[in-house]
Amino acid sequence: MLTALEILQKHWNHSSFREPQNEIIDSVLSGKDTFALLPTGGGKSICFQVPAMMMPGICLVVSPLVALMKDQVTNLQKRDIKAMALTGGISTDEMSDLLDNAQFGNYKFLYLSPERLQSEWIVDRLKNLPINLIAVDEAHCVSQWGHDFRPAYLKIAVLKTHFPKVPFLALTASATDRVKQDIIVQLQLAQAAVFQKSFARDNLAYMVFDVEDKLYRIEQILRKNPEPSIIYVRNRKSCLDVSSQLGALGFKSTFYHGGLSTKEKDQHMQLWMNEQVQVIVATNAFGMGIDKANVKTVIHIQLPENLENYYQEAGRAGRNGEKAFAVLLHAPSDVIQAENQFLSVLPDKKFLNEVYIKLCNYFQIAYGEGIDEQHPFNLNHFCTKYQFPPLRTYNALQFLDRQGILSLSQEFSEKITLQFLIESKEVIRYMSLNPNDEEIMLAILRTYPGIYDMPTAFNQSLIAKKSNRSEQEVHHVLEKLRDRHIIDYQSRNNDAVLVFNEIREDDKTINRVSKYLDNQNQLKVAQLRSVLDYVANKNTCKSRLLLGYFGENQTKDCGICSYCISRNKKPDVLSLTKDVLELLKAGAKDSREIEKLCAQNFGVEGSDVIFALQMLLENEIIVLHPNNTYTLKN
Structure with a gap:
């Protein structure tokens, strides 16, 4: 039998495990119930995929995220590992057939949502499978105090009754101490071996900046750090707007949100992954399965909903171990908007x-x-x-x-319906006069025999494949047939x-x-309050604040976050205040003008200028007016 390391090398082409993957795998192989808290990028899936490959039978993986299940199944299949997922929209007959395949088809992984366990007949079928491990992914969903609680997760413990000798492995990337204990209780993990990797990221600088002009600050950051970057926004419109604004400033960027088709998502993702563009502007739909090691900056330009999500999204920077930046840009109005x-x-x-x-x-x-x-x-x-x-x-x-x-x-999704409006003999006549369209039309007629009688749901990519033509060519033919009143062609988009x-x-x-x-x-409410406290706190290391939220008591400052840098730079900034006052003697100026002049005249970066302005405001030496300009106080 191959060792865990040999399995890793053979199927995943990695030469070594990350700490503490090996210890988790050993715990599972020894038959122990195990809890693993590995922050984002920690390689949770390896912890159940490798031991499952070492044991006879099939690993049952419970996950709430359909997209993540599909992603992992696809990746396993690419490695010639047999895996399947019981996702939504599958009929009972199809489900039964898939479970037959799982039982007799030498599969190694079966993914399903926790809701599937509410069907008794599915649980009965699972009893007949040679299950060697039960992995519970996104395990924080089992806790009422977790940030994505799902009552269906409470049903997972029922599997303990049916598989008393099978080890359970609970995995999560973000859980407070309270949530961790709740997971162990709710899943009935017996004498669980607990593995918890520190949330500390020594190479990641957490920066929080109070800014009036976010786009200008983004421009500064991206010009200084031209490596791959992610900008997180809250909605689809912001994705398009910010990406367009970056383009106008000369940056190559693309965008990613849940409203894109699968094909568009893949195209936009590859542009960024292959570094044809520097920046991807995205909603929180972007992130699952993303493994790009050299992301230099992750910028949030709106407040996140909770620190759990923020930590995961920010943590996509610097996975190669080199210094990286997690930047949160904050304006006074953001608090009201977030509430x-x-x-x-x-x-x-x-x-x-x-x-x-x-x-x-x-x-x-x-x-x-x-x-x-x-x-x-x-x-x-x-x-x-x-x-x-x-x-x-x-x-x-x-x-x-x-x-x-x-x-x-x-x-x-794009729903297309199609119906021929002319008789079959007229269709044949049309094809004889238009041989370039014949291949596509024959593929349609062979695939949808009832298309003369009623509007028929139509799969454009399937017809493209069957006719050996591109989807664009199929679409062109359909539009031409519709314009000539040969077909009724309806295309409707759904969110x-x-x-x-x-x-x-x-x-x-x-x-x-x-x-x-x-x-x-x-x-x-409590989670958003924690975000607001994180942003507002000017007296504590940002890394320590995050670690404290997740139950880690860190006594040493990180030295690289916005708080630590501002504290270390105070003596320099004090001299800069004199320069700012000289600039304001010439008249009112907004922060962008002041930053530009300081950069040109004194070679000073924006964060130092903002700190100098804050010092002058706090000491009531200058005044900030409603039109966002600064003047000397009379």
Whole structure:
């Protein structure tokens, strides 16, 4: 039998394990229940994939993230390792066939969501599988105090009854001490071996800057650090706007958000991964499976929802061990915006119930029906129809998704329907007169025999493949046929695909999960408060603040964060204040003008100038006016 290191070298082409991967693998191989807290980039998947390859049988992986499951299955298959995932939208018959394959097809990994464990027949089928390890990914979801709690995770402990001798491995990238203890209790991990890698990142400088002109500060950072960078924003519109603004400044950039098609996501991702562009502007949809070691800067230009997410996103910088920067740009108005965005839009029980009932009505689902139904879904259309506020509605749908009542896939989808409007003999005549279109049209007719009788769902990429033509050529032919009134061709975009996981029971459904709603709302308030405290605190090392949040008591300052640098540079900045005062004697100036003049005349960077301005303001030597200009105090 190959050793763990030989498995790693053979399938993953790595020459050594990261600490403490090897110890976790040894714990699992010895049959112990194990808890592993590995911050982002710590290589959690290796901890269950390697030992599973060393033992006969199949590893059961419970994960809440469909995109992550698909990503890991694809990566395993590329390494000639047999893996499958039971994701949403799969019929019962298909599910049964897949489980047959898992049982008899020599598979090594079976991924499924925790909601699947609520189906007794699936659990019964799992009992027949030669399971060698049960890995619980994103294990913080099992705790009510975790930042993405899912009640379905509580069902995982049932597997303990059916597989008493199979070791459990719980993995998470972010958990406070309270969450860690809760995970161990809820999953019933017996005498768990606990492995916790420090959250400290010695090479990562956490920088928080109070700025008025964020774009100007971004420009400064990117010009000084021309290596690969990520800029995180809160919504799709900001993705496009910031990327466009960077382009106008001469930076090569692209963008990434949940509204892009899979093909577009891959294209934009590869531009950045291959360093054809310096910057990728992204929402939090970007990150899963990203393993680019030389990211120099991660910049947040809006406040994050919680420090758990911020730590993971910031931690994508500097994985090669070289110095890197996690920058958070903050303006006074950001606090109000964050409270409006994260707190004022939290749904209460009454609103949640109303959204759920209207959603069922929207899709004409009768009481007691609807389970496993799948629907294209446009949030804006739904909100307009029922006059719901979009953000609050989206949060309600996300809550219903986390509770397993429905699954909301935010994968952009394009639904195409097609129907021929002329008789078959006329179609044949057209093909004889237009031989360049014949191959595509024959592929359509062979694939969709009922296309003369009714509008038929149409897969453009499938027809491109069957006709050995590009999707663009297929699209061109369809448009030409539509313009000539040969076909009826409808293309409709949807923001999401929505799957109902339960029958409709209205109040009964909502009453069952509403007890978790208050807890989650209170948790979100506390989490945002921690973010605001992190930003506002001017007297503590930023690295120590983050470590303290995650339960690590660090007594030594990092020496490289914005606090540490400002403290060390105070004597230099004191002399700079005189220069700033000289500039202001000539008249009122905003911070951008002052920074430019200081850079030109004194060779001083923006962070030092901002610190000098703050000192002068605190000592009431200068005044900041409503139009964001500074003047000397009279």
